[in-house]
Amino acid sequence: MSSPRYNDVVNKGTGVCSKTCRSRKIAAKLTRDGAKAGAVMLEWGWDPLEDYPGAGKQWSSRCIHCGAIKPKKLAHVQKGRGGCTNCAGRDVTDESARRLMRDADLEPLVDYPGSLQPWLCRCVRCDHVGTPTYAKVRTRGHQCWSCRSEKIADALRLDSEEAIASMLEKALDPLVPYPGSTELPWKARCMKCEAVLDPGPTLHNIRGAQGGCATCAERGINPAKPGYLYLVSHDGHQALKWGIANIEQRLAQHVSQDWELVARWNFDLTRDAWAFERQIKSWVRGQGIPKALTADQMKYGGHTETAYLADISLQLVQKYIEFLTGRSPEPPQEA
Template identity: 80%
Template sequence: MPRKVTEGDAVLAMLGRGAHPIEPFPGTQLPWACRCLTCNEVSAPRYNDVINKGTGVCNKTCRSLKIAAKLIRDGANAAAVMLSYGWETLEEYPGAGKQWSARCVHCGVIKPKRLSHVQKGRGGCTNCAGRDVTDETARKLMSEADLEPLVEYPGSMQPWLSRCRRCSHIGMPTYAKVRFRGHQCWSCRSGKISETLRLDDQEAISSMLTGALEPLVPYPGSTDLPWKARCMKCETVLDPGPALHNIRGLQGGCPTCAQRGINPAKPGYLYLVVHDGHHALKWGIANSEQRVIQHASQGWELVSRWDFDLTGDAWAYERQIKTWVRGQGVPQALTVDQMKYGGHTETASLRDVELDHVLRYVESLTSRRPNG
């Protein structure tokens, strides 16, 4: 039967290991408040852990120093470990857990690395992995994809206002999509789709009739070209008529009896309107004058507009304006209930942004003065 440990024996045992008890002995299995004779800090080791398991009597400063001592490496040894993971160190070893300036042996980029991170597999080179992107490197990639950025690099996943060098149209591709898929342009893509959708005369006529449109002239030979036709619902003659790819895309064809939307391949405009009552600014795009008339009926006043041969180009500028405004921390000013004809997400309070400031930005962005 094990001998019972008396308080006197326990105190002598703890003193012999560098700790002075400051409370009565609670037993071998309970925490016992002791003051470390080395660092003078108080901790609560268990007598049984100290005597039978060999744990230390201090879990404060002394314990931290012991752990640090175990982690100390010879500088040459540490540098060799870094080199084995692809990093050439550029300064003396700073110690465990500290940043260490090193150069990637594969691409030459210099990064602050931690030895512990590198050893755990978290020290890979982000530049070699393609995750380090500067404005210069991003523009180079865009240029190689026949795209000319018109604003500063916004980030890999953000729309980037750019001009297509193949067809001169404006778009908003992301750097990430261009990097993985190459050239991105809605206009060039439309041309490819038109080629894919090319039909013979009989198939083309059948598609028009399915859309309740009676062709009045022979098929023009392309799904992207307007085709003169008569609406079979209201007898309206459409000249120029709708493009076949719009009909096959279920976008409707007759402006008199079909629900209308914005056609990016047709002329349109970018506009700015203000509302005195809401003290708000709104930007938007449209194919027809009806859009501004709708806003005017709700108390909005036209400030400026910029005409474009293709509404798709105006749309790209509209998205960039929104990115720029929201990037300044300006939230939308109105709710869906306050906008009968839609467009609440393209609004901002004139208390948060100056109208003249927005006008100057749009003029600089589009490189043109407003048409009205």
């Protein structure tokens, strides 16, 4: 059944059927001969591997330049949107991504996570563990926080008088000559509490916002000092949390809020622990698991490194950390 308008039939010649017949006419106009369709694909650099499936359907074809097999649509190819992503360098495999990272003196420690995701790697030049992204390394080359810090330290190198003046401004009295680098610890005495800092703070931190005396400082993390990665749980919130610190006060703060220590992993440098902390967060969030708590629920901060125990088990996270840090040779099963 159809209900055409008299005016359309007489003046426009569109016929009496506005549905089935009209659709057939449109389909007939769009129908292509298989040979002609194949010729169009070849003209644009694609060799069809099967008979023409029809307009608007995926057509398995091989790129005549690199041999990559892709599902293409004839309409897209005709409009210039059917280029080969492999030829363009946008197809990245775990193997090719690892090759690029190794060429940039970075050794991946986990599987390729995606071009814009943090990728846990070890710097071949300085042995630092960090989390650069594939996209940034591909664009800018070698990416390492530790190597970069050394370059910055060289640029900021001071003479002895300027270095001593910087220490005195922070109420620190140097007890030994200037070590010659902004990244080397400098033994000093705090002029406020008389505590002897050995190893002392680095001049890089002194000239920043971190201060110098850990005894006087209320909080803060010194990446150049020994630290630890920890895992805690909370029965009331039914949640777990991971984090890093280099002062015992940090764990004491969580314990005072009814968190229980599950495990702790010590590191010679807190900055290495930070790299693992970031990788854990990427791994948990990559499974679609959201943070469990809000800032209001965490008196001492750290709510972004939480997850509900209903979403991921405590044992699984602990096993993953053991694997990342080299304590366990086998990776855990996914959540």
